Amino acid sequence: xxxxxxxxxxxxxxxxxxxxxxxxxxxxxxxxxxxxxxxxxxxxxxxxxxxxxxxxxxxxxxxxxxxxxxxxxxxxxxxxxxxxxxxxxxxxxxxxxxxxxxxxxxxxxxxxxxxxxxxxxxxxxxxxxxxxxxxxxxxxxxxxxxxxxxxxxxxxxxxxxxxxxxxxxxxxxxxxxxxxxxxxxxxxxxxxxxxxxxxxxxxxxxxxxxxxxxxxxxxxxxxxxxxxxxxxxxxxxxxxxxxxxxxxxxxxxxxxxxxxxxxxxxxxxxxxxxxxxxxxxxxxxxxxxxxxxxxxxxxxxxxxxxxxxxxxxxxxxxxxxxxxxxxxxxxxxxxxxxxxxxxxxxxxxxxxxxxxxxxxxxxxxxxxxxxxxxxxxxxxxxxxxxxxxxxxxxxxxxx
Numbered sequence: 001x002x003x004x005x006x007x008x009x010x011x012x013x014x015x016x017x018x019x020x021x022x023x024x025x026x027x028x029x030x031x032x033x034x035x036x037x038x039x040x041x042x043x044x045x046x047x048x049x050x051x052x053x054x055x056x057x058x059x060x061x062x063x064x065x066x067x068x069x070x071x072x073x074x075x076x077x078x079x080x081x082x083x084x085x086x087x088x089x090x091x092x093x094x095x096x097x098x099x100x101x102x103x104x105x106x107x108x109x110x111x112x113x114x115x116x117x118x119x120x121x122x123x124x125x126x127x128x129x130x131x132x133x134x135x136x137x138x139x140x141x142x143x144x145x146x147x148x149x150x151x152x153x154x155x156x157x158x159x160x161x162x163x164x165x166x167x168x169x170x171x172x173x174x175x176x177x178x179x180x181x182x183x184x185x186x187x188x189x190x191x192x193x194x195x196x197x198x199x200x201x202x203x204x205x206x207x208x209x210x211x212x213x214x215x216x217x218x219x220x221x222x223x224x225x226x227x228x229x230x231x232x233x234x235x236x237x238x239x240x241x242x243x244x245x246x247x248x249x250x251x252x253x254x255x256x257x258x259x260x261x262x263x264x265x266x267x268x269x270x271x272x273x274x275x276x277x278x279x280x281x282x283x284x285x286x287x288x289x290x291x292x293x294x295x296x297x298x299x300x301x302x303x304x305x306x307x308x309x310x311x312x313x314x315x316x317x318x319x320x321x322x323x324x325x326x327x328x329x330x331x332x333x334x335x336x337x338x339x340x341x342x343x344x345x346x347x348x349x350x351x352x353x354x355x356x357x358x359x360x361x362x363x364x365x366x367x368x369x370x371x372x373x374x375x376x377x378x379x380x381x382x383x384x385x386x387x388x389x390x391x392x393x394x395x396x397x398x399x
Contacts, residue, residue: 076194083123084137090116099149132191136198138184139205150177158219174220181213185253189260203264203271210257211288214250241302254292286323290346293317301353309358318367
């Protein structure tokens, strides 16, 4: 290699080295720029989050302080009500909206549940052990939590063909909730409430709780029995009715209700009038009697085989059904969609086994005649009628 070639090669090597140096410098310069930008953005985000957190704290402080101070003005147990009112606010502001947005028992709701439960327990601890307002606040916080975020999940698990997978992990929670609902039926009935406003609503609270407890018991126990039958390989796809245990449980609850109606009429007249002087609330008494009586009669007919046409629940069912259909046909144009559906189901859902088996019971003649007329309408419209109703129609046409 001559001298010129050597110099040319050296020059090329130097140029390549300089280019590598330039690229390295450019790379490090770019990295430094990105670091500065990231620091700037992070700083801005941190400042923004700090401002949002500050706003959140200030707004919540104002809201909860206002609720706390307002509760302290109450006549009975103001200190307890201050904590309980704040627990109720956490339900309304955070637990219910977040649960409905994501799902029941989502991890994002956990911190709010912990704070809510702490405030709730402190509030209860400041009420005397026998004070009826313990039940009022259980209703306001726990019962409403069930209605808002748990009930729809239990219904989905119990009635849908393909419920969400996480619900199968919640069976023990559903059982605990059902037990809690039933337990408070008697506790609310016995509650001696000091606050006049809450005392007036006692019977209404009982009716809504007792009706819900019975409905959820049917849904959950029906699903659990279906699962048991599937495991044993004996499930035939038929509707599952509740057994003797259910009858005893809700027969007891119905007796508690009857006693409460009597005592309210005699000594808690404001609570009695709150229901029975208002047709829109009175109809829930009819719904409760209808649902309890029908569930118990179906259990006796289809499961325990102890059904009798002298059963006390037959008249309770027939009277309540008549009250519901009278109210429904008189008010259906003004009913909300949900209420119209609810009452329509009670009104139009006929039970051939009752009408046919007890067709000679004088207390059921109105229901028997109504059933016959409705089935004749249904036959003209759909071209179908059950065999029992067909026999019943022929028998009554002879007379």
